[in-house]
Amino acid sequence: MRxxxxxxxxETDWPQxxxxxxxxxxxADTFPYDPGMTEGEARDTWLERPPGLxxxxxxxxxxxxxxxxxxNKPGPGSHVSTxxxxxxxDARGKGVGTALCRFALGWAREQGYAxxxxxxxxxxxxxAVDIYERxxxxxxxxVPGAFEHPEHGRVGLHIMYCAF
Amino acid sequence: MRxxxxxxxxETDWPQxxxxxxxxxxxADTFPYDPGMTEGEARDTWLERPPGLxxxxxxxxxxxxxxxxxxNKPGPGSHVSTxxxxxxxDARGKGVGTALCRFALGWAREQGYAxxxxxxxxxxxxxAVDIYERxxxxxxxxVPGAFEHPEHGRVGLHIMYCAF
Numbered sequence: 001m002r003x004x005x006x007x008x009x010x011e012t013d014w015p016q017x018x019x020x021x022x023x024x025x026x027x028a029d030t031f032p033y034d035p036g037m038t039e040g041e042a043r044d045t046w047l048e049r050p051p052g053l054x055x056x057x058x059x060x061x062x063x064x065x066x067x068x069x070x071x072n073k074p075g076p077g078s079h080v081s082t083x084x085x086x087x088x089x090d091a092r093g094k095g096v097g098t099a100l101c102r103f104a105l106g107w108a109r110e111q112g113y114a115x116x117x118x119x120x121x122x123x124x125x126x127x128a129v130d131i132y133e134r135x136x137x138x139x140x141x142x143v144p145g146a147f148e149h150p151e152h153g154r155v156g157l158h159i160m161y162c163a164f
Numbered sequence: 165m166r167x168x169x170x171x172x173x174x175e176t177d178w179p180q181x182x183x184x185x186x187x188x189x190x191x192a193d194t195f196p197y198d199p200g201m202t203e204g205e206a207r208d209t210w211l212e213r214p215p216g217l218x219x220x221x222x223x224x225x226x227x228x229x230x231x232x233x234x235x236n237k238p239g240p241g242s243h244v245s246t247x248x249x250x251x252x253x254d255a256r257g258k259g260v261g262t263a264l265c266r267f268a269l270g271w272a273r274e275q276g277y278a279x280x281x282x283x284x285x286x287x288x289x290x291x292a293v294d295i296y297e298r299x300x301x302x303x304x305x306x307v308p309g310a311f312e313h314p315e316h317g318r319v320g321l322h323i324m325y326c327a328f
Contacts, residue, residue, distance in 0.1 A: 073284060075196055076195075080307070114309060140307055141303075143281055145279075146236075146244045148241075148242075
């Protein structure tokens with residue numbers, strides 16, 4: 001693939017970001033989000049305000065994926081970051097998820113976070129788990145059966161962590 | 165101690181619940197909440213709407229503790245419950261936390277949840293960890309250094325789970 005540019009989300013990206021969020025959330029196989037999420041709820045959920053950040057992966061003006069990042073918890077938990085990534089079906093397998101995750105890790109390091117935590121990685125989402133492990137995340141534990149997968153039934157949710 | 169009554173939160177409880185939330189949040193040693201949380205933010209955070217529930221532990225009209233409970237995640241994660249408990253310093257060591265946790269587990273079982281997950285139990289909060297283990301929670305894993313404790317520095321956050 002050509003180099004994908006990762007840049008800060010701009011309001012003009014929404015017409016391309018919303019269909020990605022809608023597709024991923026409605027598939028209900030990777031995110032513990034309400035699959036009936038409205039466009040307004042998607043905006044509230046996905047568009048971070050400082051100290052968080054939302055970005056897009058773009059190639060020739062086409063948005064191929066999106067990520068959000070920021071503190072995982074407020075107050076005494078705010079030195080640990082978290083991030084989420086969405087890549088639509090027709091853009092998968094091209095390294096977009098890896099590029100987004102690398103970007104998020106670099107951003108969080110620059111911001112001075114102590115590490116990055118993922119709270120709910122669906123264990124059947126092997127593509128994601130592989131990327132995270134390759135980029136330095138370790139498995140903290142798995143909550144058994146915590147995710148109702150549309151095909152596989154109840155599968156585990158991994159908690160993963162990357163210390164900086 | 166006399167039997168503590170656990171009952172649904174009523175609006176008239178707020179003048180007793182807010183000081184408890186304020187004390188626990190400002191101490192910043194057990195909850196990853198913003199210690200500067202305002203009264204309005206505390207209401208939004210602590211008072212659950214259906215399908216969740218907020219309760220108080222009361223004795224002779226005095227509120228000795230409070231708990232909130234509900235789905236841990238939306239959508240494909242909504243069959244697992246979560247709960248949080250607050251007991252002010254001068255009511256600790258009397259079984260109030262245990263009574264609140266027992267109540268939450270009973271409520272979640274009745275509601276048909278598959279289990280209860282705690283996402284961020286501060287590892288130095290031994291009183292809480294002991295109660296949870298006694299009531300059937302297992303340790304899923306610990307995110308190292310994820311909580312900035314005012315006395316102990318960065319300590320771990322446990323993820324705990326009780327399957328029903």
